[in-house]
Amino acid sequence: MVPLSQETLFGLEDFTLLTARRKNVIRSPKQYGNSDEDALPYLQEGGWQLIHVPQEIQFQPNTDEPIHRWSPYVQGFSAGFVQRTLDRYRKDCPHPVVLDPFAGSGTVLVQAKLNRCPSVGIELNPLLHFIASVKVNSWHLSPEKWLRTTELILKTCAQPSPPRFAAPSFLKSETHFRIPVLRNLEKLKGAIDALEAATAESLALKNLALLAFASILIDCSNLKRSPCLGYCREKRVADEAPFQLFAQKCQQIAADLQRCQSQYASALNTPSIVVLGNSMSVQIPEKVDLIITSPPYMNGLDYVMNYKIEMGWLGFGQSHRELKGLKDQMVVCDNVSKGLVRQFSQTQRYTHPWIEQIKADIRASIEQRGTYRRQDMPEIVHKYFDDLYQVMRNVVRYLNKGGRFVLVVGDSLIADVYVPTDLILARIGEELGLTVERLEKARERRSGQIRSYGLRETILTLLR
Numbered sequence: 001m002v003p004l005s006q007e008t009l010f011g012l013e014d015f016t017l018l019t020a021r022r023k024n025v026i027r028s029p030k031q032y033g034n035s036d037e038d039a040l041p042y043l044q045e046g047g048w049q050l051i052h053v054p055q056e057i058q059f060q061p062n063t064d065e066p067i068h069r070w071s072p073y074v075q076g077f078s079a080g081f082v083q084r085t086l087d088r089y090r091k092d093c094p095h096p097v098v099l100d101p102f103a104g105s106g107t108v109l110v111q112a113k114l115n116r117c118p119s120v121g122i123e124l125n126p127l128l129h130f131i132a133s134v135k136v137n138s139w140h141l142s143p144e145k146w147l148r149t150t151e152l153i154l155k156t157c158a159q160p161s162p163p164r165f166a167a168p169s170f171l172k173s174e175t176h177f178r179i180p181v182l183r184n185l186e187k188l189k190g191a192i193d194a195l196e197a198a199t200a201e202s203l204a205l206k207n208l209a210l211l212a213f214a215s216i217l218i219d220c221s222n223l224k225r226s227p228c229l230g231y232c233r234e235k236r237v238a239d240e241a242p243f244q245l246f247a248q249k250c251q252q253i254a255a256d257l258q259r260c261q262s263q264y265a266s267a268l269n270t271p272s273i274v275v276l277g278n279s280m281s282v283q284i285p286e287k288v289d290l291i292i293t294s295p296p297y298m299n300g301l302d303y304v305m306n307y308k309i310e311m312g313w314l315g316f317g318q319s320h321r322e323l324k325g326l327k328d329q330m331v332v333c334d335n336v337s338k339g340l341v342r343q344f345s346q347t348q349r350y351t352h353p354w355i356e357q358i359k360a361d362i363r364a365s366i367e368q369r370g371t372y373r374r375q376d377m378p379e380i381v382h383k384y385f386d387d388l389y390q391v392m393r394n395v396v397r398y399l400n401k402g403g404r405f406v407l408v409v410g411d412s413l414i415a416d417v418y419v420p421t422d423l424i425l426a427r428i429g430e431e432l433g434l435t436v437e438r439l440e441k442a443r444e445r446r447s448g449q450i451r452s453y454g455l456r457e458t459i460l461t462l463l464r
């Protein structure tokens with residue numbers, strides 16, 4: 001596509017009528033640019049090479065994969081990528097202990113278990129921690145018992161006055177769902193809550209039912225996640241959808257349990273621990289051989305608000321205040337509270353000349369524009385790297401010598417300033433005593449205001 005000059009663009013639109021934001025997009029010196037070019041000075045200074053290895057690294061293909069498909073979380077990464085990474089190092093270590101310090105919905109942990117590799121995950125969001133734990137700890141359940149449990153749940157819902165859960169009052173449940181759908185969800189959740197959980201097995205069955213319930217909530221709502229949560233006007237959900245979708249999900253889970261027990265029988269007892277905690281400081285029980293992970297992206301998702309529906313319904317968040325408190329502990333995203341960023345400015349933090357230069361450039365660009373989404377963006381950028389520095393420093397302690405730290409991350413363009421996230425993390429890795437073994441560009445991506453600017457997603461491999 002031939003880039004249009006500013007003059008042509010100004011001619012096409014009445015410039016005086018444009019919003020400040022649109023004017024900034026049209027004026028941006030980064031229009032039609034790409035991050036590979038902007039990364040060159042950093043690559044040169046680091047003495048690294050970025051190689052192009054196009055490959056699938058997103059969650060989408062997982063929607064057909066056993067176990068992975070139990071939870072439809074778009075931010076996870078592809079099981080295929082985790083498999084390729086395990087295969088790459090199989091010769092060095094056939095069954096490495098694997099760690100994912102940003103476990104999310106558990107893609108790394110599930111794939112590690114399928115390969116009989118013990119694993120440890122760390123996750124701060126209690127909903128995602130729950131989902132990942134259920135996904136790795138339910139493989140031994142009898143598919144027949146599971147189906148009997150789900151039939152009991154649906155039968156209970158059909159009773160004249162079934163036990164009923166009340167939709168979370170702090171959420172706008174009545175606008176999130178059509179009222180008849182909402183009432184049926186309340187019955188379904190009430191019936192699951194009524195299941196007994198006196199033994200380890202019955203508790204595991206109940207948890208699996210809660211996971212199935214959580215995984216249908218967005219499909220039953222007037223919302224969609226693409227990947228941020230938002231209203232979807234065209235959607236019209238049938239009254240009976242909760243029961244139908246739940247029954248389908250339960251059948252899918254039963255088929256996967258069956259498959260695990262026949263095809264992956266030798267993996268059933270492979271241990272997988274999911275720790276609920278902050279990767280910046282949490283301790284884990286053992287040393288590991290391979291870290292495979294994908295941190296939150298700098299101008300990416302809010303991993304709390306995006307899951308507020310499931311968190312509210314499963315009791316992992318009882319108020320907006322509680323959710324906000326959790327969000328402020330996570331690796332920073334660009335809608336954290338201003339107070340948190342102010343507080344950060346007064347603390348001792350990790351820094352590097354690249355970070356200082358990027359902050360100064362962002363500050364100057366915001367000043368020139370006169371306005372920006374957040375004036376404290378330079379500090380948010382700084383906090384992002386400080387957070388990731390703390391995570392890397394904490395988990396590298398557990399990495400055995402000769403072990404690899406494989407990170408999938410995207411770079412950013414903020415107020416027309418290029419931020420080479422992958423390369424700054426490579427620098428941090430070196431400062432922590434690791435060697436940059438490979439920097440692979442896996443795909444090009446678009447994000448933020450300047451959609452014509454080509455960003456990338458990189459696989460960074462560090463060797464201890």
Ligand SMILES: C[S@@+](CC[C@H](N)C(=O)[O-])C[C@H]1O[C@@H](n2cnc3c(N)ncnc32)[C@H](O)[C@@H]1O
Nearest residue numbers: 076077102104105107124125278279303330331
């Ligand atoms: C990109 S997602 C990881 C997705 C995961 N690879 C998967 O396949 O589902 C990043 C995850 O990091 C979690 N997270 C953010 N800050 C954290 C922290 N300080 N400690 C632990 N987990 C954190 C988020 O809740 C989110 O689930």
